[in-house]
Amino acid sequence: MLNISDNKIKLQQLDQYEAVKNLTNRPHYKILNKIIAGVSIIGIIALFLPWTQNISGTGAVTTLKPSQRPQSIQSIISGRIEKWYVQEGDFVKKGDTILFISEIKEDYMDPNLVQNTKSQIDAKKQSLQSYGSKVSTLLEQIQAIEREKVLKLEQAQNKIKQSVLKIESDSMDLVAVKTQLKIATTQYNRSVQLNKEGLKPLTDIEEKRLKLQEVEAKIITQENKYLISKNELINAKVEINRISAEYTEKVSKANSEKFTALSSQFETDVQVSKLENLYANYSIRNGMYYIKASQNGYINRALQSGLGETVKEGTPIATIMPSDYDIAVETFVNPIDLPLLAKGEKVRVWFDGWPTIVFSGWPNMSYGTFGGEIVAIENFISVNGKYRVLIAPDKNEDKWPVQLSIGAGAQTIALLDNVPVWFELWRTLNGFPPNYYKPSPTITTEKK
Template identity: 55%
Template sequence: MLNISNNKVSEFIDLTKYKSGKDIFTKEYNKGFKKFLLIFTVILILILFLPWTQNISSQGNVTTLKPNQRPQTLQSQIPGRVEEWFVQEGNFVKKGDTILRISEVKSEYFDERLAERTDNQITAKSSSVTAYKNKVNALQSQINALQQERRLKLEQAKNKVKQTLLKVVSDSIDLEALKINADIANKQYLRTIQLQEDGLKAVKDVEEKRSKYQEVNAKLISQQNKLLSTRQDAINSELAIATLGATYADKIAKAQSSLYTAQSGGLDIEAQVSKLETNLANYKKRNSLLFITAPQAGFINKTIKAGLGETFKEGEPLVSIMPADYELAVEMYVKPIDLPLIHVGEEVRVQFDGWPAIVFSGWPNVSYGTYGAKIVAIENFISNNGKYRVLLKPDSNMVAWPTAIRVGSGAKTIALLENVPIWFELWRQINSFPPNFYQPTAKKTDSKDKKKA
């Protein structure tokens, strides 16, 4: 019916009494759909209470666990020119294998016999050092001889002074004796004159006494002159000691000056020899630097300075090498807000680029194609990209990582946190809240033990 009129027939007639009315008005529509909605609602509510593992997803890349296992470039410590390559890209080299030969570009090192000539200079200078040492020894012997001679001469001069002093004493005694004799002779002369005047002595006796008196006076004057001469000799002997000391002091000073000059010259030559030996060692070391060798076993990745005759400065990279023995690791970057949730030793799931995987981030146990890892290091300072770098190593208790992984390939990481209900995780995501802050079980136990202590 079109129900055009406001008067409804159903108010006056019971349509359910008729067959068509029974089929239309007594039948329930969408009964299966209602059951489906009810079952779906119950399942959805149950799902909301299922456990969900909170996690921190991040992008990373494959690296090595130790720094010396990562790709490196080889540089030359000296400037030079490429002369000959002994390898090509992709070759495997052992530790110590020669990779490249270079040549000098500085004019002071062009001489191929530079080390040999320097060695000859060292030999000549060493001979000069020996000669200076011999000269020093000779001068030292000369000084010792002069000192010995001075000691003997001084002893001799002192003995002479003692002799002259004793002679002065002897002459003084003789002078006093002559004075007494002169006095006696004078008294005898005067007595003889008196006796001659008295007629008791002859003139001859007076003359004899006068002669004797004059003789004694002459001896007295001679003895006085001798005493003065002896005293002068004593003074001269003492003066000779001072002169002798000054003379030998001058000779010894000159010899010591020559000795010091020889020692200074010898030390200067020794310094030159030491400098030449240093130069020789540097030349030999520089010659060994003309061959670039592999620091460890690995593969040649790329030759950077490839052209023959191409020059380079010291420190410029020449070739890139990848070590053969390495332990794989993954570095990931986390936001500062998530950093307090990351701890050393915690588990992380890793998905490598190029390996198929089915990932359920909240249910790591049902994921396929991910590999286990553990956190071994957390960067203490933020990186240039505004995140903190975290280093992961393979979990030995899990499936081993694929052997075909190359260093530098990409990886996705999922750091596993607490288990929470799904409804809580949905509520957290809707409100943009961070994951729950927590501490690992081991750290909680340690903190409780510390509090008890």
């Protein structure tokens, strides 16, 4: 306000008026002021109270192990439904028959298929034994041929030795005959000379000439015998080669028959293995016509109905709920809260249909909640845009209600760090995440 005048404005005091004095002296205003002051003091004190940071999530009741969850019973083979042995709601034990199906594939419709396959296996095994006996016989035959070959070669070697000795004998006889020829020639010439001198008669010359002719004829015979002995030696050597070639051919022929028999034996062995595989498959397939329960539980729902309906392999036929299971809760948390969770962290859980009074910041003051512990955290985001967390009952707290059913709704609060209330209000107003917190690991000492 501009100060353009010298006149001073005098402010009037309200306390000089009686009405104002009466208003200030009324007692309920004093009480209200005290209440406001007390509430303010309490509010300021409450700002310093401890507050448990938490992460909330929603989920449903499930089982701890995958094998304990509701599952479908499927048909391994194609078939046609012939008979049901159970109905919905029945309790079945592991191995109990649920239904019977008949064959629809033409390759397996023969009622004597297993027996016929068994007969084929027996026939092939006998054929396999026959080939084995043939191989053994051929081995014995080869050994006999080898022994005979050795004897024949020894006989031929002896004949060669005999031929060599005979050649030496004939050679010596030839040398002796040649000596006799020289002597006979000398005697004949001496007789002729003496006859010319008149000392020997003509008859002596004729005797010497006759003897000379006999010796000449004998030397021709002896040379012939010598050549025959050489020829016999050559024939003995040729005989050795002939024997070797002959018995080599026999052994090769026997080995060829042996290898042929072995090949047939191996082929038959392969056929026997194939038939045994088929026999096992047919036998197992016969047992698949009766679809049985995989574990103890209750038949929840029959997915295939009626008789004569055809089902393919892998088609779900009924669902079964195991009778024995460990209960758990699966909850979903936002991606921003995932780094704050860890296995072994404590969680408070309350279920739909159970009366509860929940104070998220003061879990000890809550009513109707149950203790839980994180056992698994999924590393891949779910279709709902959140991460799945599996919670098991805390063994150190009260047991969860036995009346809980699989699929019932549940809500969870994961407990984090303890902070003052003013810090939590400041964090919430600024949009900051809760403090990063990890439970302290449990130290175990090994027994020596």
